[in-house]
Amino acid sequence: MGKLTDNAIKGAFARARREQRMVRLADGGWLTLLVLPNGTARWQQRYRYGGKERTVSYGSFAEVSLAEARTRAEKARALLRDGIDPVEQRRADKAEKRRIVENTFGAAAQQWFDFNLPRWKPATSEKVRQYLDKDLLPPLRLRPLANITTQELDDVMKRIEKRGAHNVAKKSRQWCKSIFRYGIAKGMTKDNPADLLGDIADAMPESTNYAHLTFEELPELLRALDRYEGSPLTKGAIWLALWTANRPGITRTLRWSELDLDDALWTIEKGRDGMKRGYAHLTPLPTQAITMLRDLRKISGTFEHVFIGRNDPRQPMSDAAVAKALATMGFKGRQTAHGFRHLVSTALNERGYQADWVERQLAHGDPDKIRGTYNKAAYLEPRRQMMQQWADLLESIQNSGGNVMPLRKESGKRR
Structure with a gap:
């Protein structure tokens, strides 16, 4: 049991001021209170470890109560009974706290x-x-x-x-x-x-088809796209999705280094992020896309990506940018970025283009496994014609004020 009392401590403060010297009060169990003439005091505990006298401090009397000081002193005595040096333990504890704070x-x-x-x-x-x-x-x-x-x-x-x-x-x-x-x-x-x-974790929702418009509803989208006053980069990403039917992740992270505007070709190397299973892919670009990309070079041409991030141009456009633009135009729940692939695929198939051309345009399947005379080019030339005709059709709808165009098969599509 400790020997110190509140009265004894008050008396020590008065004595230290009166005699202008330090007064040491013992509490038992090697715990002492050092009272200084300036009216402050601090807790201290002396002990022997390894044949040497050591001292551990527990803070000022103003911050550490008598009860708390006794608790700390008892913990130190318990460590000594286990053969542990209280000072070294405190150093280890401080190092651990520092490690925790630093290791974020x-x-x-x-x-x-x-x-x-x-x-x-x-x-x-x-x-x-x-x-x-x-x-x-x-x-x-x-x-x-x-x-x-x-x-x-x-x-x-x-x-x-x-x-x-x-x-x-x-x-x-x-x-x-x-x-x-x-x-x-x-x-x-x-x-x-x-x-x-x-x-x-929440259960994954059942997979559903990505929302997309029908061909008959496409003029409504093109009219809204004409009126859209948001970022030209976001608008450009939507147009490129319509002109190429590439995956949204590939489109928004398009790099200038992947483009050959003189040859109207977008080359996606094997292992590219955003490509299913990392397939390589060649994307022909219609003349409308070339014109738009040359214009966008004035905005983002000094950066890695064509469609740069709004807050950090060193990063690509966020995956929410196109969704937000479509919602602003009134197509939330009706059209998604991925849904452009469904829209284009359906329209091209209904117009009578060869299914192999459409599938390769959508980058379905491994191009390394395509056999026959189109293996190397992956149907590039017929796809180039197909996508230019598709872009021309979109432009004609746009120029006609968004009027619905008759959907008909054009001659010479199947070969």
Whole structure:
């Protein structure tokens, strides 16, 4: 039991001021209170460890009460009984706290990204970087790894799922799990709160066809596109989707280095991010697309991507930009970015073009497995004619004020 009382402590303060010297009060168990003439006091505990006398401090009397000081002193005595030096333990505890504070999710994610970058294909690294910067780092960057809970991570995933990006949430769960595994291996944390995220994830919605207009409804869209006063880059991405029927992820991340405007060709290398199974693909560009791209070069030609991000031109346009533009034009729930592929495919098939040409234009199947005389060019020349005729048809609808054009098969399409 300690010997100090409130009265004894008050008397020590008065004595130290009166005698202008330090007064030492013992509480038992090696705990003492050092009272100074200036009216301050601090807790101290002396002990012997390894044959040497050592001292540990517990802070000022103003901040640490007598009861709390006794509790700390008892913990120190318990450590000594276990053969542990209290001073070394405090240093270890401080180092652990410092490690926890310094080892944030942002630091771990960057180290994990840099470690895996040489192992990833460019397509993978670009997708990981995009998801990190958009969804994971903003809420988690400064959070210590050791303090992040499964519930906190699940809240982040729920925000992603809320906007309908269930595949993004699925990938984010996988990457969070991998980041924490890396952190554990590097001694940055001890637990992986992402391990159980899959057990509490929302069920993936049943796959449905992407919303798209019919050919008869297309004039309405073209009229709205003419009136659209938003970014010319977003407008250009919509037109390019209509002119080429490429996948939305490929279109919005189009790089200037992939374009040969003189040859009217867009070359997508094997392994490109956004291409299903990483297939290579050649996309012929109609003259309308060439004209538009030459105009857009004045806006984004000094950057890597054609359709640059609104907030960061070093990044491609966000995957929500086209959806937002379509909603602004009044087509929310009626037309999606991916739905342009359905619209174009249906229209081309109904106009009598060869199914093989349409399928290759949509990049369905591995081009390396195409046999016959069109193997190398992947039906490039007939597709070039087909897509130019399609672009001309769109232009004629546009120039006619968006009037519905008769849908008819044109002669000479099947060969």
